[in-house]
Amino acid sequence: SVAVIYSAENKLQNELGHRLQQKIKQSEAAVTVDLIAAGRAPAASILTDKTAARLVVVIGVDNIAAANRQFPDSSKLFIFSDPGKNAARQSASTTASILYMTQPYCRQIRFIRLINHKWHSFSYLTSREKSVDDSEIRRCAEKNSLRSYRKISGSPKKLSDDLKVALSNSDVLLALPDKTIFNRKTVKNILLTSYRTRKPVIAFSRNFVNAGAIASIYSSADQIADSASALVSDFLVDNRFSTAVAYPQAFNININRQVFKALNLPIPDIEKIQQQLEVTPPDAAGKSQ
Helix, strand or coil: CEEEEECCCCHHHHHHHHHHHHHHHHHCCCCCEEEEECCCCCHHHHCCCCCCCCEEEEECHHHHHHHHHHCCCCEEEEEECCCCCCCCHHHCCCCEEEEECCCCHHHHHHHHHHHCCCCCEEEEEECCCCCCCHHHHHHHHHHCCCEEEEEECCCHHHHHHHHHHHHHCCCEEECCCCCCCCCCCCHHHHHHHHHHCCCCEEECCHHHHHHCCCEEEECCHHHHHHHHHHHHHHHHHHCCCCCCEECCCCCEEEECHHHHHHCCCCCCCHHHHHHHHHCCCHHHHCCCC
16 A cells, blocks of 8 residues: 555645545556545554555655654655755655655756846855755856855844845845745745845745745646656556655746836746756756656
8 A cells, every 4th residue: 555644734735645646546556545644543543454555655844753653664755845854865765765846956046047147146045954955056056157145044033134135145036945934924024125125036836926926936736746646656666766856847937927027027938938947958957857
């Protein structure tokens, strides 16, 4: 059997879990797929097959500890959004793989270059509790003729000042998934500050763009489920994963036209940019796609 652990109160995880269950059943008719809402009944008692799951799909970084505790001997596919989180990375191997919900750094950086060739630099904020792959970001920035600037923001009280420093050292802010920095309490002020300084924000979700970011490159729950289902099928064939780290194959682009107009920036051809990103070689758009 395959067990899928998710947080029921999280809308994205809920949708992703159910879509993944459906897709696995469609492609692997003989496989039993059990959905397990974390924090409810003990996971082992929910399985229709009382033996340990052959593969456990863990949605959300907060559910990793519970999955490792409930199924210590099962192979695992971890699915979460933040590449900076390394709770699962240490276990990544042929029997444990990670699927990030976000697009790889290099594809996001290439996206910045294609939106506006007059942008020459971007900044990004990171918290002290996590480790962003700065070397990968710098490598991708150089390849796309952009300068990157990192600002570590270790205290919520200093976030406003840290944001102003980051914006003053770049043409655009690249928002990377980090709940310590980007959350419901901070997003509004971050967007207002960027707007006042006329430094747009490149986001990691559609909702972020609707709130006021200028653009985003993201994958839907269905697209993430497609990639996850393919990884599951791959594992079930040889009882191993062919890659330790993966990203969603399909992605979407969303822009906020009002922000483009407000900042007197030309509105880009999204279809053309999408085509260019899709044909970009893997190494230029991110490793292990």
